[in-house]
Amino acid sequence: MNEFLSISEEETKRIASQLAEQLNGDEVILIYGSLASGKTVFVKGLARGLGIDENLVSSPTFTIMNIYAGKSLLFHLDLYRLEDPGEMDFLGIEDFLGMGVLAVEWGEKAEKAPWAKNAIRVYLEQISEKERKIKVMF
Ligand SMILES: Nc1ncnc2c1ncn2[C@@H]1O[C@H](COP(=O)(O)OP(=O)(O)OP(=O)(O)O)[C@@H](O)[C@H]1O
Ligand SMILES: [Mg+2]
Numbered sequence: 001m002n003e004f005l006s007i008s009e010e011e012t013k014r015i016a017s018q019l020a021e022q023l024n025g026d027e028v029i030l031i032y033g034s035l036a037s038g039k040t041v042f043v044k045g046l047a048r049g050l051g052i053d054e055n056l057v058s059s060p061t062f063t064i065m066n067i068y069a070g071k072s073l074l075f076h077l078d079l080y081r082l083e084d085p086g087e088m089d090f091l092g093i094e095d096f097l098g099m100g101v102l103a104v105e106w107g108e109k110a111e112k113a114p115w116a117k118n119a120i121r122v123y124l125e126q127i128s129e130k131e132r133k134i135k136v137m138f
Contacts, residue, residue: 004134005127012038012124013045013054015134019120020049025072026098028115030107033124038132039105042122043076046103050074059105064091073100079109088113 006012019029029046031039044054052070059078068074075096082088088110093102097115110116125133 001138002136004136006038006132006134007130009038009041012041012132012134013048016042016045017049019122019136020046020101023050023072023101025050025101028097028102028104028119029122030104030110030116030119031122031124032107034126037124037126039124040078042124042134043074043103043105046101047074050101067100075100075102077102077104077110079104079106082106082109085109085112 004015006015031042033039040057040059044057047054047057047068047070050070050072052068052074056068057066057076064078064081066076068076077091077093093113093115096102104110107116107119107121121137123133123135123137127133
């Protein structure tokens with residue numbers, strides 16, 4: 001486990017970017033944390049580390065999933081709107097597992113999926129306006 005205290009959006013991106021640089025390119029990363037804790041910021045940092053323009057990364061609120069191409073593909077999933085874990089079956093995630101890095105906001109909603117088993121887990125906790133505790137569990 002790695003633990004960080006980030007004091008800015010930029011620092012959170014750097015932490016995520018350094019994690020991304022160490023990836024094989026087929027990992028699942030579940031991201032936990034309440035509203036505005038920095039989940040999307042973290043994904044922007046992952047994108048940076050994968051050689052993707054982080055400004056392309058936005059919250060896939062209406063699309064559920066966005067796909068970006070860099071050193072490897074980045075599948076960015078936001079499960080905020082998922083009401084029933086059974087809805088996950090319709091996303092067909094198994095079809096692209098292993099084809100890129102899969103980063104999932106609201107990781108708790110994917111907890112029961114078979115592909116979540118060996119995921120890297122990232123916990124974001126808002127400490128103050130600018131401070132975030134970041135725990136990365138492998
Ligand atoms: N240390 C920090 N790390 C990350 N974000 C920070 C930090 N300090 C302040 N922020 C701000 O917190 C907000 C985080 O927004 P972000 O969209 O990443 O949250 P989120 O967890 O994805 O929210 P949502 O649940 O709506 O998807 C941004 O406005 C960002 O600028
Ligand atoms: Mg978000």
